[in-house]
Amino acid sequence: MNNEEEKTLKNNAFKVWAVFATSIGLVMLGILLVKIGMDGMHRLSLQFFTSLPSRRAEDAGIFTAWVGTLWIMGTTALIAIPIGIGAGIYLEEYSKKGWWSNFLEINISNLAGVPSIIYGLLGLEVFVRLLHMGESILAGSFTLALLILPIVIVSTRESIKAVPKTLREASYALGASKWQTISMQVLPAASGGVMTGIILALSRAIGETAPLIVVGALTYVPFTPKSVFDSFTVLPIQIFNWVSRPQAEFLVNAAAGIIVLVVITIVMNGSAVLLRNRWQKNVKW
């Protein structure tokens, strides 16, 4: 076998492996979706969205769960977005390169890899107990905000880095200050990438269960929260609760809940991808 033939063979073998590896993921996802769809599709009705949890499966719904999820997501976003963008701007534009910025950078990357249950324990100690937030939406949101901050910070930095130097120079050359240049040129130009990062971060947070259970989210909440100081449940916890019941009817509810959660996640990720594509097209000036 000569060298050329060997190369093509290796090339083809690799191609087959790559296609196989990709398909495994897709096929598994497909099977899961079909199975869940068959199990839970017929359970999706207006009643399912508007009913409180109940001991009788056919009466139970996800009302408190999705309202809780909305509260948690909204509050998490309010906390994580300004802090994450601020930190990203600081690290990229203001911090002097040196051991301190390297230290921060390494730690932020590491944080992204910490298991979420650890964030839960941190949240329990700091927010629930130390800061006396109790087992509230606020404590849960702060915990999730910590969890997604690394994603927001890193994506903010990357998008700022992608803004061409010529744009800054044009702004400085007209007498703009550093802050004017950042706020009026760099951030708007980076906004597509920043938004994409935020959506991806939130779509990570929406499926998190473990840290919220640790900070005391309830599995049975017969009321919707009125403020951030109320206790709460969220969709994934409601699903978890149903799955762990012995009665088969609750599994149907769980499947229906999963469909709702999956649709939300797909919509969020899809819009992130759309946004990123549009932004990448625009960013080439």
Next chain:
Amino acid sequence: MAEKCEVVSQTGMEIAIIEKKMETRIEKQHRIIGAEFMPDENLSTKGNVMNKIETKNVQCWYGDFHVLRDVSISVEPNTVTALIGPSGCGKSTYLRVFNRMNDLIDGFKLEGDVLIDGKDIYDKNIRVNELRKNVGMVFQKPNPFPKSIFENVAYGLRVNGVTDKKLIADTVERSLKQAAVWNEVKDNLHKNALGLSGGQQQRLCIARAIAVQPSVILMDEATSALDPISTGKIEDLIADLKKDYTILIVTHNMQQALRVSDKTAFFFLGDMIEYNDTKEIFNNPQHEHTRNYVGGRFG
């Protein structure tokens, strides 16, 4: 006056007062645009005030790299000066000395005197933002902001605190006219500037620079990315702008230097080798390096 406004109930009176307030505000903004860039009248005047620009023994470093050695030049007002020389010899660095754009680069260091209107622009009392308003710059690759044509030209005014709508609109129109691009864009002022052709974008960048009423304009190979027709338009424009501004250009195009410049400085490996009337540099160069370069033997 605010109290009076509340007491007087006749609307006519109120309007008069408000108008008066507006007037003083607008006057202030007019002053902002035409503002002197020197904050301190007492700053010592070191140079010959007949010269618009003067550098004395300017040396520059990027870190340890000695990029410019002992460059001394004086430039008269309302002239065009061309900086020529092989790539990497320090022309851009020298040009960016005048609006302190090199300050943005970590490790940049400068020694010597750089005077504009006789005043040291590296004095610690200089406000760099004000200096950059007075010394406009046009870059090699057209770099309009990804905003509307109007907002591109208005940006320099906005960052300098001008809010008066009419004043901004008038300045935008006047600048675009002066940059000879008004007729091509006047119906599309609110379209994105990135939709313009390269030549139009570059003239827009010139309009953007002159909107803040600088007295000096720096152009770093401003036509090197453009087709011959656009290049011709910009050369005509330079000749026209000379009436109001002192212009420094970097160019690799010898014909262009000959056509538009009054004086030419030849740079070679960080030294300014020869500086003279453009005709002299091209017809009667004194140094061998200059002769070889303008004769097209290297570069």
